Amino acid sequence: MIELKNVTKKYGKVTAVDNINFSVKEGEIVGLLGPNGAGKSTTMNMITGFIEQTEGEIMINGFDITKKPKKAKKCIGYMPEGVPLYTDLTVKEFVTYMAEIKQVNKKERKEKIRQIIEKTGLKDVEKKVIKNLSRGYKQRVSMAGALVGDPKILILDEPTVGLDPKQITEIRNMIKELGKTHTVILSSHILSEVSQICNKVIIINKGKIVAIDTPENLENRVNNKNCIYVTVEDNENKIDTIKNKIKEIKSVQLTQKNEDGTKQYIIEAEGEIDLRKTIFNEFAKENITIFEMKKADTTLEEAFMKLIEGGNK
């Protein structure tokens, strides 16, 4: 669906995007992840044909964006960063204008516009002037603009920035819903968002691709330690001796003393074994009461930081 081959973007001597390659298949929801200034927006702007790459080739649905821009652009719905909108227009006028410049068939236009307004939940405000709308609604209007013309590909640049938690959930659900019928690329620096919505993550740092994988694999990739968090009530400090009882334990570390007398420990196991069952049984024998126990997963956050730091070295 989308293919980038050796794409580079230079501004004078500064290289914003450095020789990146990736492809997105039909139906995938791909998250572009990276710190600010990593080249996410630049990459998206190149895919949508807003800017031209210095080198390399970008194919959209089989059309080269620089050689066949009209055909390629017809396949794309773009929601730019910071949701630029014609704020003088009403919602309906804006969507109509987008339909006109995207050359939606005249006969179907009215019906399509109605459908999109309904889909994005803008029915109640369709006659309002955009500048009077709240940020959340503006985001929806921008999304509606992207959906006009039934593009197969949706490119969303930081779609949830500046929204309140409720609106974020709404927009995320909308994207998930759209992902069923569209190929989606979205950028974000919120990791949990990407891991929730996307089935593929591309991590970019300093214009280079650091990793391309599924969110789960990325977590596993750096998830080499096998640690367990336990919160216990252990007044006689029996936990110190537990290490001798379970041979697989590598280390026991106190991380926190709670006000109610319980203590939190982090237990690291040797190798890749899950010690939870053993710990539960042994602690019971020793009369250590377990309040809480959980496996310490490396979050995408940590994976991200590690990959970025790795890239910086």
Add this chain to the structure above:
Amino acid sequence: MWAVMKKEFKSYFFSPVGYVFIGLFLIMFSIFFYIDVFTYQSTNFEYIFYSGATILTFIIPILTMRTIAEERKTGTEQLLLTSPVSITKMVLGKFLAAVAIVVITELCTFMYFGILCFFGTPHITTALVTLLGFLLLAISYISFGILASSITENQIIAGVITIGFFILTWFLPSINEIFTNFSLINMFSKFPSGQIDIADTVTFITFTIVCILLTIIVMQRRKSVR
């Protein structure tokens, strides 16, 4: 192209720009009309346009300064430039919208023509030739204004560049006669005599085409440096 034109035309009236342009022009024109008719006892419709042409110098930037600069500043150009509309069509759409406003303004001036009919018999063909010349002057001004708007994201700078350029071409002939042929407003001054000057018409149109082409080139070029 028509979609862009339609929207641009409408937004002239969503914001006060369209009203301000037409209103200012008609107020100034009325003053000149008054002076012409009552002070000089003239029933000559065409001569008012000599003064009318100077008004254009100052009010055309009102129409053109925001056309591209504002889209660039607010980022809405991303919507336009990532849609299947080509840059050429986008620029032409904006150009035609501004031209449409001028045409409306010209149509409004017919009421003065009507008033003059009470006092005397103004010459209709001369009036039409004058209006044609006036339109040619306006389209070359507009095309330059849009070019100025495309090179900056600051509307004010675009406006100042435009007015500056017009005033420069206006006063160039007074520095040296060589420049007479470079002055757009001088070229217009032949039309109120009722003759269509082919050379001047061609120059106006060429100037317009060159400005529009330059605007398109500027927009294309910015794609790779942006």
